[in-house]
Amino acid sequence: MFHTLGRYILLIQLSFRKPEKFKVYWAEVMREMVSIGVGSMGIISIISVFIGAVATIQVAFQLASPLVPKSTAGSIARDSTILEFSPTISALVLAGRVGSSIASQIGTMRVTEQIDALEIMGVNAPGYLIAPKILAGIVMVPMLVIYSMVLGILGGYLACAITGSIPTSDYIMGLRDGFNPLIIQVALVKALCFGFIITSICAYQGFYTSGGALEVGQSATTGVVYSCIFILFADLVVTSVML
Amino acid sequence: MIEIKDIYKTFGENEVLKGISAVFESGKNNLIIGGSGSGKTTLLKCIVGLHEPTKGDVHFDGQEFTSMTFEERVPIRKEIGMLFQNSALFDSMTVEQNIMFPLNLFTDMSQSEKQDRADFCLGRVNLKDKNKLFPAELSGGMKKRVGIARAIAMEPKYLFVDEPNSGLDPKTSIVIDELINELTQEYKITTVIVTHDMNSVMGIGDHIIFLHQGKKAWEGSNKDIAHTDNQELNDFVFASKFTQAAKEKL
Numbered sequence: 352m353f354h355t356l357g358r359y360i361l362l363i364q365l366s367f368r369k370p371e372k373f374k375v376y377w378a379e380v381m382r383e384m385v386s387i388g389v390g391s392m393g394i395i396s397i398i399s400v401f402i403g404a405v406a407t408i409q410v411a412f413q414l415a416s417p418l419v420p421k422s423t424a425g426s427i428a429r430d431s432t433i434l435e436f437s438p439t440i441s442a443l444v445l446a447g448r449v450g451s452s453i454a455s456q457i458g459t460m461r462v463t464e465q466i467d468a469l470e471i472m473g474v475n476a477p478g479y480l481i482a483p484k485i486l487a488g489i490v491m492v493p494m495l496v497i498y499s500m501v502l503g504i505l506g507g508y509l510a511c512a513i514t515g516s517i518p519t520s521d522y523i524m525g526l527r528d529g530f531n532p533l534i535i536q537v538a539l540v541k542a543l544c545f546g547f548i549i550t551s552i553c554a555y556q557g558f559y560t561s562g563g564a565l566e567v568g569q570s571a572t573t574g575v576v577y578s579c580i581f582i583l584f585a586d587l588v589v590t591s592v593m594l
Numbered sequence: 595m596i597e598i599k600d601i602y603k604t605f606g607e608n609e610v611l612k613g614i615s616a617v618f619e620s621g622k623n624n625l626i627i628g629g630s631g632s633g634k635t636t637l638l639k640c641i642v643g644l645h646e647p648t649k650g651d652v653h654f655d656g657q658e659f660t661s662m663t664f665e666e667r668v669p670i671r672k673e674i675g676m677l678f679q680n681s682a683l684f685d686s687m688t689v690e691q692n693i694m695f696p697l698n699l700f701t702d703m704s705q706s707e708k709q710d711r712a713d714f715c716l717g718r719v720n721l722k723d724k725n726k727l728f729p730a731e732l733s734g735g736m737k738k739r740v741g742i743a744r745a746i747a748m749e750p751k752y753l754f755v756d757e758p759n760s761g762l763d764p765k766t767s768i769v770i771d772e773l774i775n776e777l778t779q780e781y782k783i784t785t786v787i788v789t790h791d792m793n794s795v796m797g798i799g800d801h802i803i804f805l806h807q808g809k810k811a812w813e814g815s816n817k818d819i820a821h822t823d824n825q826e827l828n829d830f831v832f833a834s835k836f837t838q839a840a841k842e843k844l
Contacts, residue, residue, distance in 0.1 A: 371699045371700065372698065372699050372700075375698050375699055459685075460684075460685075463680055463682060463685075464678045464679070464680060464682040465682050465683075465684055465685070467644050467678065467682065468676065468678060468682040468684075470644060470671075471642055471644070471671060471674055471676045471754075472671060472672075472674075472695075472696045472699070472700075472748075473667065473668040473669075473672050473700070474696075474699060475664070
C-alpha cells in the first residue's frame with residue numbers, strides 16, 4: 352500500500368514539472384475541459400433533475416404533518432441537493448464517465464507504446480498526459496456541480512408543479528428561507544477535491560497499466576472503484592471539517 | 595556513434611542481459627538479432643533509456659547517457675528518432691499532427707515551416723497524400739512509414755527501430771528496409787535495428803550483433819554471416835530447409 356501511495360505521489364509530482372512549451376499544454380488543458388465539462392453536461396442534467404425531483408417528493412412525503420410548514424420541504428430539499436446530492440452523486444457519475452475514459456485512454460497509450468514514444472522524444476509524459484486532465488478536472492467538476500445544483504432545484508420545482516406534493520409557492524419560500532452561503536462553499540470544496548480524485552487516481556491507474564486490452568479494462572475498473580471509495584471518504588472528511 | 599559497455603539488466607531474479615558491449619557507428623545499419631526472449635528489445639530499451647540498465651553505460655558520441663537526469667537527457671533525446679514495433683502513432687492526431695508534434699514542442703518554427711517539414715517527411719516516405727488521415731485509417735505498412743516520417747522530423751542523429759518488419763508482407767518489408775537504409779546513408783545516422791527478419795539481416799546488415807540467452811554470441815556483417823562457424827547463429831539463421839539450401843549455394 353505504501354509503495355502504491357509513494358508511486359502515486361511521485362507521479363503527481365512529475366506531472367506538475369515545468370512544461371516544455373506552455374502553449375501546447377494550454378491547448379491540451381482546453382481540450383480536456385471541453386471533454387470533461389461539455390461532454391458530461393447531458394448525463395449530469397438528467398441525473399440532477401431527477402434527483403432534485405425525487406428528493407423534494409420524498410421530503411414532502413416525510414414532513415406531511417400539519418405542525419410543519421410545507422415550505423420546510425423546500426429548505427430541506429435545497430440543502431440536501433446542494434450539500435450532498437449535487438456534489439457527491441455527480442462525482443460518482445463522473446468517476447464512471449470521465450474516470451474510466453481517462454484510465455482507458457492512458458492505459459491504451461501505455462500498452463501501444465505511445466507513452467514510450469513521448470518519453471523517447473524527451474517529453475515529460477506525465478506532465479503532458481496527466482496534468483492537463485487534473486487541471487481540467489479541478490476546474491470543470493465544480494462548474495458541473497454548480498450546474499447540477501441549479502438543475503436539481505429546478506427538478507424539485509417541476510416535481511412540485513407536476514405532482515402537487517407541495518405548492519410551488521411554498522417550495523420557493525422554502526428555498527429562500529434560512530439560506531446559509533456556507534453550504535455552497537462546502538459543496539464547491541467537495542467538488543474541487545472530487546475533481547482531483549477522479550482525474551488523478553484514474554490517470555495513475557492508466558499510466559501504470561501493463562499487458563494488453565484485458566489489463567486496460569481492469570485499470571479502468573480499478574480506477575473507477577478507487578475513485579468512488581475516495582470520493583466518499585473525502586465527502587466525509589470535508590463535511591466533518593467544514594460543517 | 596553509440597557505445598554500450600558491459601550492459602546488464604535484471605528483472606527480479608531473471609537476468610535478461612549479461613554484460614553486452616558493442617559500438618554502433620554512424621552511417622551504418624547496426625542490427626541486433628537473436629531468437630525470441632534473447633534480450634534484443636530489452637537491450638534497445640536500455641540504450642534509449644526506457645529501461646535503466648542494472649549495470650553498464652551507454653555513450654552517445656562520448657556523452658555518458660545512463661547516469662544523466664531526465665532534464666540532462668532531453669538534448670540527446672531530441673536527436674533520437676525511434677520507430678516502434680507497432681508504430682506507436684498517437685491515435686488522437688492525424689498523420690500530419692503526429693509528425694508536427696515534436697516540432698510543436700521543441701522548435702520555434704512557424705506554422706508554415708512546420709507544415710513544410712511535415713510535407714517533406716511525408717514525401718520522403720511517399721505518403722504526402724495521407725496527411726489528413728488518422729492512424730486507424732492506415733494499413734500496417736503505412737503506419738510504419740508514418741512512424742519513420744515522425745522519427746526523422748527532428749533530423750535525428752540516432753535512429754532506433756524495433757522489429758520494422760513484424761506483421762508486414764515480404765514486399766512491404768523490403769520497402770521499409772530500403773527506406774531505413776536510404777535515410778541512414780543519406781543523413782549519416784547511427785541506426786540500430788532490432789530484428790529477426792532474415793531478409794533485413796542479409797539485405798541491410800552492415801554491422802550485426804547476435805544475442806543468445808542474454809549474451810553477445812557473435813558480431814560481424816551480413817557478408818560474414820554465411821561463413822560463420824558459430825553454432826547458435828547457424829541454428830538461428832539457417833533454421834529452415836530453404837535457408838539451408840540458400841547457404842549451400844553461397
